[in-house]
Amino acid sequence: MTITVHDASHNPVSGITVAGTWSGGATGGSSCVTTGSGQCQVSKQMQKNSASATFSVTSLSGATYSLAANHDPETDSNGPTVTLLKP
Secondary structure (H helix, E strand, O other), X not given: OEXXXXXXXXXXXXXXXXXXXXXXXXXXXXXXXXXXXXXXXXXXXXXXXXXXXEEEEEEEEOOOOOHHHOOOOOOOOOOOEEEEEOO
């Protein structure tokens, strides 16, 4: 999964450590550091019997997260939780 971090003016932010935990079809933690594009990737192998896994961001080191300013693509403003479906 690709994570994008940007500032209030929608500029990409590099050097942010994004950490989170997996639940459902995957377990444990993952983290990544954003590049100049403001993006980084986390991944986990999904359990065979599971149809989905959820990644919840637990911290952003080097930035303050504002739920009210969240602009997630699904427009549900659920903030730092994404559920991935098995292909």
